[in-house]
Amino acid sequence: MESPSVWDDMDRTMGQLFMMGFDGTEATAQIRKLIEVHHLGTILLTAKNLKSAEQTTKLVLDLQTIAHEAGHSVPLAIALDQENGGVNSLFDEQCIRQFPSAMGVAATGSTEMAYQIANATAEELSSVGVNWIMGPVLDVLTNVKNQPLGVRTTGDDPDEVSKYGVAFMKGYRDAGIATCGKHFPSYGNLEFLGSSLDVPIITDSLEQLSLSALVPFRHAISEGVDAMMVGGCAMSSAGVNVMHACLSEQVVDDLLRDELGFDGVVVSECLEMEALSHNIGVGGGTVMAVKAGCDLVLLCRSFSVQQEAIGGLKLGVENGMITKSRIQQSLRRVLEMKARCTSWEKALAPKGMTRLNSLQASHSKLSTKAYNTSITVVRDKDRLLPLSNLLDQEEELLLLTPLVKPLPASAAARGLTTKHIVGSPDPAIWDKGGAAPSVMNGEGIFREFGRSLARKRTGRVLHTSYTANGVRPVHENLITRASAVVVITADANRNLYQHGFTKHVAMICKSQPSQASEKREKPLVVVSVSSPYDFAVDPSIGTYICTYDFTDTALRALIDVLHGDLSPTGSLPGMINQSQKLHQSKQQWLVETWNEERDANALDDLLKTLQLEGPFTQQPEVSGCSSNTFLLRNDTIDESHFVVRNSSTRALYGFCSTYFFKVTGTGVIGAILVDPDRRKLSVGHSLHNRAIKNLLQKDGIKRFQLGSRLPSVFLGIPTSNSFERKRLRQWFANMGWNVALSRPVCSMLMRNLVKWRAPEGITKSVERAELEFDMVHGWEHSSSILDHIKTSSRQGVMEIYRLALRDPKTCGIIRAQRDGVVLGTVVLYNAGSAWSECVPALKDTDEVRGGISSPVISPGVGEYSTLLQGLILLGIRQIQKQQADAVLLDCIDGDGHFDSLSAMGFSVLHSFEEVSCDADTMVSSF
Numbered sequence: 001m002e003s004p005s006v007w008d009d010m011d012r013t014m015g016q017l018f019m020m021g022f023d024g025t026e027a028t029a030q031i032r033k034l035i036e037v038h039h040l041g042t043i044l045l046t047a048k049n050l051k052s053a054e055q056t057t058k059l060v061l062d063l064q065t066i067a068h069e070a071g072h073s074v075p076l077a078i079a080l081d082q083e084n085g086g087v088n089s090l091f092d093e094q095c096i097r098q099f100p101s102a103m104g105v106a107a108t109g110s111t112e113m114a115y116q117i118a119n120a121t122a123e124e125l126s127s128v129g130v131n132w133i134m135g136p137v138l139d140v141l142t143n144v145k146n147q148p149l150g151v152r153t154t155g156d157d158p159d160e161v162s163k164y165g166v167a168f169m170k171g172y173r174d175a176g177i178a179t180c181g182k183h184f185p186s187y188g189n190l191e192f193l194g195s196s197l198d199v200p201i202i203t204d205s206l207e208q209l210s211l212s213a214l215v216p217f218r219h220a221i222s223e224g225v226d227a228m229m230v231g232g233c234a235m236s237s238a239g240v241n242v243m244h245a246c247l248s249e250q251v252v253d254d255l256l257r258d259e260l261g262f263d264g265v266v267v268s269e270c271l272e273m274e275a276l277s278h279n280i281g282v283g284g285g286t287v288m289a290v291k292a293g294c295d296l297v298l299l300c301r302s303f304s305v306q307q308e309a310i311g312g313l314k315l316g317v318e319n320g321m322i323t324k325s326r327i328q329q330s331l332r333r334v335l336e337m338k339a340r341c342t343s344w345e346k347a348l349a350p351k352g353m354t355r356l357n358s359l360q361a362s363h364s365k366l367s368t369k370a371y372n373t374s375i376t377v378v379r380d381k382d383r384l385l386p387l388s389n390l391l392d393q394e395e396e397l398l399l400l401t402p403l404v405k406p407l408p409a410s411a412a413a414r415g416l417t418t419k420h421i422v423g424s425p426d427p428a429i430w431d432k433g434g435a436a437p438s439v440m441n442g443e444g445i446f447r448e449f450g451r452s453l454a455r456k457r458t459g460r461v462l463h464t465s466y467t468a469n470g471v472r473p474v475h476e477n478l479i480t481r482a483s484a485v486v487v488i489t490a491d492a493n494r495n496l497y498q499h500g501f502t503k504h505v506a507m508i509c510k511s512q513p514s515q516a517s518e519k520r521e522k523p524l525v526v527v528s529v530s531s532p533y534d535f536a537v538d539p540s541i542g543t544y545i546c547t548y549d550f551t552d553t554a555l556r557a558l559i560d561v562l563h564g565d566l567s568p569t570g571s572l573p574g575m576i577n578q579s580q581k582l583h584q585s586k587q588q589w590l591v592e593t594w595n596e597e598r599d600a601n602a603l604d605d606l607l608k609t610l611q612l613e614g615p616f617t618q619q620p621e622v623s624g625c626s627s628n629t630f631l632l633r634n635d636t637i638d639e640s641h642f643v644v645r646n647s648s649t650r651a652l653y654g655f656c657s658t659y660f661f662k663v664t665g666t667g668v669i670g671a672i673l674v675d676p677d678r679r680k681l682s683v684g685h686s687l688h689n690r691a692i693k694n695l696l697q698k699d700g701i702k703r704f705q706l707g708s709r710l711p712s713v714f715l716g717i718p719t720s721n722s723f724e725r726k727r728l729r730q731w732f733a734n735m736g737w738n739v740a741l742s743r744p745v746c747s748m749l750m751r752n753l754v755k756w757r758a759p760e761g762i763t764k765s766v767e768r769a770e771l772e773f774d775m776v777h778g779w780e781h782s783s784s785i786l787d788h789i790k791t792s793s794r795q796g797v798m799e800i801y802r803l804a805l806r807d808p809k810t811c812g813i814i815r816a817q818r819d820g821v822v823l824g825t826v827v828l829y830n831a832g833s834a835w836s837e838c839v840p841a842l843k844d845t846d847e848v849r850g851g852i853s854s855p856v857i858s859p860g861v862g863e864y865s866t867l868l869q870g871l872i873l874l875g876i877r878q879i880q881k882q883q884a885d886a887v888l889l890d891c892i893d894g895d896g897h898f899d900s901l902s903a904m905g906f907s908v909l910h911s912f913e914e915v916s917c918d919a920d921t922m923v924s925s926f
Contacts, residue, residue, distance in 0.1 A: 006073055006331070013327055014313050015039025016334050017290065019079065019267060021300040025051050027062045030303040035063070036070040038310050041334065042077040042296060045130070046089050053095040053128055057352040060129030064347040074338050075347035077178070079132040082121055083152055085549040086530075095356045096124055097363040102137055102168070103151035103532070104374040104548030106160060106573035111167040117370055118171025120363045125177060127359070129350035131342040132178040134229065136168035138216040139182075141574070142204070143189040150491060150531045151548045153188065155574025158215035165216045166223050173224075178341040180267060181220045182229035184256060185245060186213035190233060199244060199275045205237040206255070214260070221262045226337050228262060230294065232269030232276055244269075244276055247285060252293035265333045268294040272305050283312025290322055295330035371557040374548060376532065376570035381542040384484070384523045386564025388457060389721070391483055398482035399453065399463040400475065400505065401446035402498050404490050404550075446488065449555045456563045468497035471504045479508050484523040486562070490550065492534035499534065502526055506541060527558060532572055546572070567727040569734070589653070589686040594641035596631070602645065602652040603627040606675060613676060621718055621910050622673070624844025628837050629711050630657040630670065636799055637661055637710075638698065642690050644683050653678040656687035658695055659710075665702035666795040667695035667919075671714050688735055692922065704922045706737060706915040707745070709854070709891040710796035711838035715745045716912035725913075732915065736922065742913040746898070747841060748889040748906040753880055756905055758873055766870035769863055772817045773874050775828070777808035785813055788822040792856045800827060800854045803835045811835070814874050816867055826855040826871040828878055839890050841909060849886045850879030865900050872904065 006012045019042040022031040034040040043063060050056045060078050067076045081089050085101020099105070099117045106114075118136070125133060139149055141156040154164040169179045186209065190200040204213065217228070230246040242248040246268040256262050268289040271282050280288065282299070286309040289297050297313070299306045316322040377385065384390055391397060450463035462478050479485055487505055492498035509522040525543045528534040529550035535541040545561065545568070547554045560566035610622050632639055638660040644653045657670040669691055674683045695701060707716030717732065717739070719725040729739045750756065776785075782805050789801050804811035810833035816824035829835055829851045836842045842849050852875040857867050872889070879887045889906060892898075898908070 006335075007328065010317065010324070010327070011314075012039045013331050014310070014317070016041035017296060017313070017327065017330050018042065018306075018310065019044050019077075019296045019298045020306050021046055021049075022303070023048060023301060025049055025055060026059065027066060031063070032066055034303075034306065035066050035072075035076070038307075039070075039072065040076075041072070041074075041338075042079060042132075044079045044134075044298065044300065046081070046300070047091070050090045053090065053092040053124075053356055054353055056090055056092075056130075057128040057350050061348070061350055064129065068344065068348065074335060075131075075342045075344055077132045077334075077338055077342070078130045079134055079180070080125060080130045081134045082125060082130075083135055083137060084117065084121060085151055086551065087152060090125070090128070090130075095353065095360070097360075097367045098551050098553045099367055100370050100374045100554065101151040101549045102154045102164065103573050104554070104570075105370065106154035106164050107374040107376050107532075107546070107548060107570035108370060109569075109571055110373070111163055113370060113373070114164045114167035115171040116366055118168040119175050120171075120359070120366055122172040122175030122177045123359060124356060124363070126175055127351045127353075127355040129347065129352075130177065131347070132180065132227075132337075133172050134180045134182065135172070136165045136179070136220075137182055138162075138165045138184075138220055139186050139188040140213050140216060141188045142186075142212055148190075148494075149187050156188075157574035158212050160574055162216040162219035166219055169220060169223060169225055173226075176341060178226040178337050180227040180229055180265075181217060181225045183231040183269075184217055184228050185209055185231070185235070185251060187231055187233065188213055199232065199234040199279075201234045201236050202245075203237055206239055208237075217256075218260055221260055221264075225262075225264060226340065227265035227267055227296075228256065229267040229298075230256065230269065232273050243279065244285075244288075246294060247276075247280070247288040247292050249292045257293055263333070265295045265330075265337050266293055267296045268298050270298045270300045271309060272300050272302055282308045283315070285309075286312040287316035287321055290316070290326065290330070295333045367553060368557075371553050372560070372566055374570045375554070375557050375561055375566070375568045376546045376548075376572060377561070377568045378532070378536060378544040378546060378572060379539070379542060380544075381539075382523070384525060384543045385561065387484060387486075387523075387525070387562050388564045390523055391457070391459065393457070393459045395483035396460045396462055396481060397453070397457065398478050398485045399446075399450050399461055399488070400485065400501075401449075401463070401465050401488040402490055402495070402501075403465050403467055445550060445552070445555070448552075449559070452556070453559050453562065456559050466498075466501050470497065470501055471508070475505070476508065479505065479522070480512065482522075484525070485509055486525045486527060488550075489526065489528050489534045490530040492528070493531065502535070502541070525562070529554070529558075536572060546570070564722065564726070567730040569730065589644045589681075589683055591642050591644055591686050591690040594643055594655075596627070598650070599643050599645065599652060599655075600627040602650050603630075603643075603655055606652045606655060606673060609676065610673060619844075619909070621714055622840070624840030625713055626840075629713060629840050630655075632659065632710065632838065634799060634803075636663060636802070640691075640694050642687055642694075644678075644687060651675075654683040654687050656691050657711075658691045659708060660695060660698045660701070661795050661799065662700065663798045664795055665700045666705055666916075667698060667701050667703070668705045668708045668795060669695075670708040670711060684731070685735070696919070696922070701919045703916055703918050705795055706732065707912055708796060709794075710799055712747070712853075712890045713840060714912065715747065715891055715910070716742070716914035719744075719911045719913055729913075737915050738917055739913070739915055741917065742915045743893065744911065745914050746892055746911040747909045748892055748901055749841075749886060749909040750876070750904070750906045751847070751886045753876070753884055753886055756876065756880070758876075759903060759905075762869050762873060762904060765866050766873060769866050769870065770818065771823070771867070771870060773814060773870060774817075775812045775814045775874070775878060777812050779805045779808075781805065781813070784822055785815070785825060788825055788858065789856055791858055797854050797856060800835070801825075804829065807833055807835065812878070814871050814878070816871055822858075823861055824855065824857045824867040824871050826875055827851075827853040828875050829853065830879075830882060830884075839888070841890065842888055845886070847885040848883065849888050850882055850884040851888045851890055852876075852879070853890045855892075869900055869904065872901070876904075 015038050021044045064075055084099040137153045139153045140158050140161050154161045172179045192200050232244050232246055235242040245251045271285045282305050286297050299309050450461050454461040487502050489498045509524040512522040526541045527545045529547045532546040535544050547558050561568050604627050607625050640658050642656045654674045656672045659668045672684050707714050717728045733739050804827045811829045814826050815822050842851050857864050876887055
């Protein structure tokens with residue numbers, strides 16, 4: 001606690017009631033005088049004071065040393081705005097990590113992420129000597145379209161803003177620095193009258209504010225926020241008429257203190273703001289602020305104005321307008337806050353660069369994770385993403401970007417030339433390895449983005465900017481020339497020319513077919529790099545991505561999304577366009593048990609829709625499927641299937657098949673199918689959870705598996721499309737599956753069987769193995785075969801052999817024996833078998849196909865590959881005798897067997913990753 005002198009000396013007391021800033025990157029004569037003569041107790045540092053982490057550490061230490069030598073009993077409170085995203089006062093590319101904006105953090109869907117980011121930010125600030133952060137932002141965007149706060153707040157849902165605000169606050173506090181909620185009572189719904197002399201106005205009534213805007217402030221107060229900044233806005237509604245909130249007793253003492261119960265430090269808005277200083281004057285404003293209940297009066301920069309404020313407060317005390325007890329009440333609050341966040345021992349020995357260097361690795365990893373999980377694909381109706389699947393290397397991509405000022409937190413902002421070019425008529429053309437021209441103010445960050453995008457796709461990127469002049473001939477020519485277009489917007493709702501330009505480009509793209517297909521309009525991707533509200537509810541923009549800021553780190557994540565190296569998992573924050581959220585774990589669909597009579601036709605319709613998806617050159621996994629495909633009707637397999645449906649129209653929005661194989665104790669999810677128009681709405685999430693709950697109830701459940709060879713539709717996670725593979729792996733990982741423990745499996749096909757001849761080398765290898773091969777039919781051979789099959793623990797294998805033994809007319813089993821001992825077997829079947837209903841690839845063709853399934857080789861056999869080739873070789877010959885055109889291998893393990901089978905003439909039809917885990921693991925993760 002402060003020594004008695006600060007309580008007895010009114011000048012020292014009043015000095016503790018000011019927060020002031022200054023110009024310069026070193027301690028100036030003016031700030032020295034404010035500390036030494038006027039006993040200034042709190043300093044606000046801004047970007048104009050800070051060049052690097054090392055310089056900041058020295059500056060802060062110099063300021064604290066001045067205060068210590070001047071006889072200050074407690075250290076200075078050193079405050080800073082470090083909201084991340086585009087609002088960072090301290091930028092150092094080497095030592096200070098960049099994290100997403102508040103709204104970007106909310107897009108991750110994780111309050112734990114918010115805590116970790118806040119804690120990391122505060123650790124870095126504490127290292128350079130800062131002990132007070134001006135955050136978190138607690139404003140609720142009740143009017144989302146025209147507010148300057150934008151991504152600085154977490155959104156428009158009071159509960160969500162509260163949740164993230166408290167998480168931020170705890171993260172800051174646990175790193176040892178003080179917190180300051182802002183901007184009370186709210187900057188989320190301001191009306192602007194136009195003139196700089198007009199104060200923005202809150203027109204919401206106190207009742208409306210209480211129901212929405214004040215909710216986060218209440219939560220922050222209950223969690224012990226250290227300070228609260230009161231805004232300089234006006235309030236005009238029934239029951240309240242205030243010219244400046246921070247100067248009003250009705251706002252500070254009555255609403256904030258008495259009604260909300262806040263007893264921490266109240267900070268005024270900067271009294272240097274033009275509207276306030278012009279209407280009231282700084283001296284009078286200072287008196288009004290303290291009388292209203294403010295404990296710290298903020299004056300950002302002007303030394304003369306700061307002296308005027310100090311003089312005004314002294315005069316107010318001298319003439320009795322402000323009592324000594326009122327001054328000491330504020331002093332108590334300020335000193336209590338300082339006691340929590342600083343001491344002379346700490347202030348005079350900042351940890352500095354040593355500490356920052358030790359934090360770099362973990363904070364860099366956290367930064368990458370945060371940006372990667374915040375970036376949001378709001379819509380991708382035509383599945384244009386990733387562009388790497390859409391464009392060939394020789395095709396050109398057009399990038400159209402607005403002219404904006406770089407964010408303070410971007411590297412471009414530190415190395416710009418002063419030249420400002422309003423719109424170059426010649427587009428930049430970025431090739432892989434192209435030389436970088438001089439960086440231009442307003443364009444530099446996007447020019448670097450264009451270069452990086454070109455390097456990533458190893459192809460040409462055309463890049464030009466656009467302005468309020470709209471779509472010019474140069475833009476039209478480039479759109480015609482390019483194979484796809486990416487338009488960047490930044491707060492298009494406030495910069496309406498961006499909105500108009502983007503809509504015009506969209507219209508041009510709709511009128512121009514893509515070069516790859518005359519049936520498809522030219523691909524257009526719109527990316528908002530600031531507020532997500534630009535086109536959040538505009539369905540005419542079919543592919544829409546949000547990054548929440550355009551710092552270097554955010555744009556690197558965007559490149560990874562466009563190229564397909566990153567599967568975006570972010571979701572729109574708050575209440576905007578709830579139906580378009582990517583991650584709506586809160587939305588639970590009614591999942592019903594499958595009813596064949598009720599649902600079979602609807603499932604057939606859903607399958608027909610899914611069969612039309614994907615590239616025309618690639619046969620979908622569900623090709624040839626019907627509702628009967630998923631119905632095994634086998635006594636040794638418990639099957640339970642689930643649907644999400646529209647009870648009025650009977651349409652299926654989703655279907656999930658599950659099977660419990662009693663022999664091996666394996667619970668299997670065979671398929672999760674979701675209507676393309678209902679994706680990203682948690683239909684699959686709801687079906688998956690119901691399926692797992694059902695399987696966990698099975699007696700004898702030992703393990704879980706994604707993918708099934710019976711029925712043979714999805715053998716695992718499809719991997720034919722690399723982007724879909726990444727997306728699905730991430731989705732199932734989020735559901736609790738350890739996708740790292742996967743094994744490759746595939747189905748393979750050999751066509752033109754009439755002309756096929758066995759490779760001579762394979763035939764000779766099989767002959768040298770001295771094996772006896774035969775083919776048997778019927779249950780009388782079951783004993784030796786099933787004893788052999790017990791050596792395999794793979795799901796469904798035993799059931800497949802039992803089916804084959806019971807169907808001797810259409811199925812057979814080839815055995816490889818040596819000295820009467822069965823060493824290997826394989827199943828043969830044709831399209832007439834009952835089992836073929838579960839193998840759609842066998843019938844989805846005009847060809848006559850025969851099937852080979854489930855090779856089982858005894859463990860420890862040295863000539864595994866030779867045995868496998870011998871079994872399949874004889875199988876092919878048997879199928880040839882049946883006049884078949886092709887032969888299908890419905891499920892083959894990919895552990896080194898692809899090559900040996902490819903040598904026989906097979907090619908991969910569909911590839912998968914089979915994922916499994918034990919039941920205990922699934923219970924713990926679920």
